[in-house]
Amino acid sequence: MSTEPPPASTPTQTGSGPNAHLPPATAPSASAAWPVPARARRPARRRAAFIAAATAAAVVAATITLVSAPADPDTDRATLATEISKGSSSPDVFLGDVIWPAQFGGNQLAVPMSDYLPASFWSKFAPGLVQGATYKGKVYGSPFFEDQGFLYYRKDLLAKAHMSVPTTWEQLESDAATLVRAGLVKDGFVWEGASYEGLTCDFMEYLTDAGGTVANGSYTKATLDSAAAVKAVSFMRSLITTGASPAAVTAFQEAQAMSAFAAGDAAFLRNWDYAYSVATNPATSKSAAQAALP
Numbered sequence: 673m674s675t676e677p678p679p680a681s682t683p684t685q686t687g688s689g690p691n692a693h694l695p696p697a698t699a700p701s702a703s704a705a706w707p708v709p710a711r712a713r714r715p716a717r718r719r720a721a722f723i724a725a726a727t728a729a730a731v732v733a734a735t736i737t738l739v740s741a742p743a744d745p746d747t748d749r750a751t752l753a754t755e756i757s758k759g760s761s762s763p764d765v766f767l768g769d770v771i772w773p774a775q776f777g778g779n780q781l782a783v784p785m786s787d788y789l790p791a792s793f794w795s796k797f798a799p800g801l802v803q804g805a806t807y808k809g810k811v812y813g814s815p816f817f818e819d820q821g822f823l824y825y826r827k828d829l830l831a832k833a834h835m836s837v838p839t840t841w842e843q844l845e846s847d848a849a850t851l852v853r854a855g856l857v858k859d860g861f862v863w864e865g866a867s868y869e870g871l872t873c874d875f876m877e878y879l880t881d882a883g884g885t886v887a888n889g890s891y892t893k894a895t896l897d898s899a900a901a902v903k904a905v906s907f908m909r910s911l912i913t914t915g916a917s918p919a920a921v922t923a924f925q926e927a928q929a930m931s932a933f934a935a936g937d938a939a940f941l942r943n944w945d946y947a948y949s950v951a952t953n954p955a956t957s958k959s960a961a962q963a964a965l966p
Contacts, residue, residue: 745769746868756781768813770804771869774891777807784810808891821877823965824933824941824951829856841881841907841966844940848916851939858918861911862929863942865921874942877965878904933957 739762742748752766753775768776776782786794787810794802797815805813823844825837829851838844848860864870879886884900887893895901911917921929926943933941934950934957941951942965951960 739763741767749775753779753781767816768805769869770818771872773805773807773812777810777812782812784812785814786811789814819944819946821873821942821965822945822948824943824947824960826857826936826939827961829939832856838940838966841878844966845907845911845914845916848911848940849914852915857937857939859921859932859938860916861940861942862917862921862924862932862938863911864925864929865908865917866923866925866928868925870925875904875908877942878907881966882907933960 742751749769749772752763755762757779768782773782777784786806793814794811798818801815801818802811805811805815823838829835830837830847833847833851833854833856835847835850838847844861850860851857852860864874876886879901882900882903884898884904885895886901887895912919912921924932926947929938929941930943930947930950932938933943933947936957941947943951951957
């Protein structure tokens with residue numbers, strides 16, 4: 673489960689009145705974000721949070737306003753954290769990313785929805801989606817949509833070089849570097865290497881594959897000083913030093929990586945599932961296909 677930047681207009685919800693949101697019967701489609709805790713607001717402007725409204729027995733007439741948030745997820749997160757911590761009266765509900773629970777839950781910037789919704793509500797979702805919104809045993813967000821990372825590759829280049837689709841990170845690195853040295857492609861493997869949350873997602877894939885974690889089960893101690901973490905970071909560095917990835921990848925977000933691949937400048941791409949339609953469209957991309965990450 674990953675974090676592709678949401679569409680340019682990412683909705684947040686505000687409302688008037690304590691029952692400003694949809695009732696339980698239709699809550700799954702509306703609870704796309706995390707409710708702001710009343711305790712995070714200024715006392716003079718305290719209002720009912722989303723969960724309180726969603727579990728109310730009666731629903732009164734109310735106005736719901738959709739507010740466009742910044743398209744950049746880092747900017748969106750920082751803005752929300754600042755506004756809520758200062759006691760802003762809005763938003764009541766916001767669309768959150770899968771890597772936010774620790775910050776928002778730990779700093780009381782969102783209410784634990786699992787305190788108000790029964791277990792039967794969460795059983796509607798795949799366990800991994802619920803786990804992704806869980807912090808210290810509490811669920812802080814209702815799943816809305818999910819992305820997965822995939823490996824995209826140029827079928828024509830692999831056929832020309834008599835290569836199979838990589839099934840390990842080491843094979844991917846080796847094949848990418850070989851294709852570049854042979855002059856068959858400008859860049860071997862492009863991914864999200866800029867200093868933002870996309871890099872965190874990519875790192876987590878390498879770290880998890882190496883058997884590592886970022887924290888212990890209770891989130892009370894960092895575990896990034898492990899051999900697995902060193903292996904993951906060393907691999908990311910070697911992608912550049914071996915020529916498998918261009919040095920410029922350290923400035924790539926999803927859009928830059930996607931553009932390089934779609935233009936035919938890269939043999940391999942790591943990106944989310946949204947990239948499939950672009951990568952496999954003959955009008956926007958050269959011969960390409962999708963595979964699971966190594």
